[in-house]
Amino acid sequence: xxxxxxxxxxxxGRRVKQLEDAGIIERYVAVLNARNLGLDLDAFVEIRLxxxxxxxxxxxxxxxxxxxxxxxxxxxxxxxxxLLRVRVKDPDHYRDFLRDHLLKIPKVGSPQ
Numbered sequence: 001x002x003x004x005x006x007x008x009x010x011x012x013g014r015r016v017k018q019l020e021d022a023g024i025i026e027r028y029v030a031v032l033n034a035r036n037l038g039l040d041l042d043a044f045v046e047i048r049l050x051x052x053x054x055x056x057x058x059x060x061x062x063x064x065x066x067x068x069x070x071x072x073x074x075x076x077x078x079x080x081x082x083l084l085r086v087r088v089k090d091p092d093h094y095r096d097f098l099r100d101h102l103l104k105i106p107k108v109g110s111p112q
Contacts, residue, residue, distance in 0.1 A: 039087040043094055045102070046080035046112040056107045057081070063105045069097050080112065 007015070019025045034042070049056055057075075064070045064084070072085035084102075088094045098111060 034087050038089055041088045041090055041094055043086045043088065045084045045086055045098075046076075047082040047084060047102075048079065048109040048112075049081045050107045050109050052081065060105055060108065067097075067101050069093075069101070 016025065034040075047060075049060060060082070061073070064073050064082075069086045069088055070084050071087050074083045075081070076083055086094065086097065088097055102108060102111060
């Protein structure tokens with residue numbers, strides 16, 4: 001809202017309301033500090049599915065939504081099918097996440 005730093009509080013509030021009503025401001029979010037939550041390791045994992053059907057990709061995407069360690073997921077073209085951003089405590093937690101969760105999803109090949 002550059003240029004609005006000199007307007008009064010009520011006028012600013014009305015302007016924000018107008019931006020919300022117009023759909024320019026969609027939502028407000030809380031940004032959590034991962035380190036303060038004890039999640040010190042940020043890893044990117046490339047995933048290649050062994051069988052690329054709509055059912056396989058759908059199952060993989062549903063499973064990702066149930067894993068709190070996955071904070072972002074991107075569908076890719078090329079050699080890999082997905083890129084996951086994972087937040088975990090430490091390398092041991094990362095290993096456990098791969099072994100106990102990610103690799104148990106049907107049709108997931110070896111992560112890179």
